[in-house]
Amino acid sequence: MSYLEVFTAFFATLFFGIIFSLTRKKLIYSSFAGALGWYTHLLFFKELAYSKTASFVISAVVITVFSEIISRLEKTTVTSTLIPALIPLVPGGGIYYTMSFFVENKFQEALEKGRETIILTVALSVGIFLVSTFSQIFDRTVKYTKILKKYRKFKQYKKGHKI
Numbered sequence: 692m693s694y695l696e697v698f699t700a701f702f703a704t705l706f707f708g709i710i711f712s713l714t715r716k717k718l719i720y721s722s723f724a725g726a727l728g729w730y731t732h733l734l735f736f737k738e739l740a741y742s743k744t745a746s747f748v749i750s751a752v753v754i755t756v757f758s759e760i761i762s763r764l765e766k767t768t769v770t771s772t773l774i775p776a777l778i779p780l781v782p783g784g785g786i787y788y789t790m791s792f793f794v795e796n797k798f799q800e801a802l803e804k805g806r807e808t809i810i811l812t813v814a815l816s817v818g819i820f821l822v823s824t825f826s827q828i829f830d831r832t833v834k835y836t837k838i839l840k841k842y843r844k845f846k847q848y849k850k851g852h853k854i
């Protein structure tokens with residue numbers, strides 16, 4: 692595995708975060724998340740021989756879980772860590788080559804590259820969607836449980852005391 696690629700992903704995310712005017716902590720967290728996402732992609736795609744699509748889904752899940760945890764710890768938005776961290780995984784090269792093939796009238800290659808690019812983009816979206824959805828369900832369940840607990844205590848109090 693090439694740790695130079697992970698190092699490069701860290702700095703690519705760092706510089707993108709600077710463009711987005713992230714503060715110091717958010718900048719470091721998002722840069723670490725970008726490197727972690729790229730490391731996960733390399734681990735699953737190159738070392739464990741998963742498909743590229745599966746490695747992108749898993750990487751998106753890892754980045755989103757990390758971003759959700761950091762957002763809770765730092766009391767900040769998830770997107771401030773998540774969006775810059777996805778930059779190394781965005782299939783920009785696929786988009787470029789798709790358009791290049793179309794311009795060169797290589798329609799078969801353009802369709803193949805375009806299909807691959809769309810699949811990778813959907814894989815990233817699915818990974819983010821899964822974690823975000825389960826995170827929201829978990830948050831609402833915790834809040835509902837707390838409210839239910841307070842309601843039951845109030846009901847007990849009301850029984851013991853005439854209000």
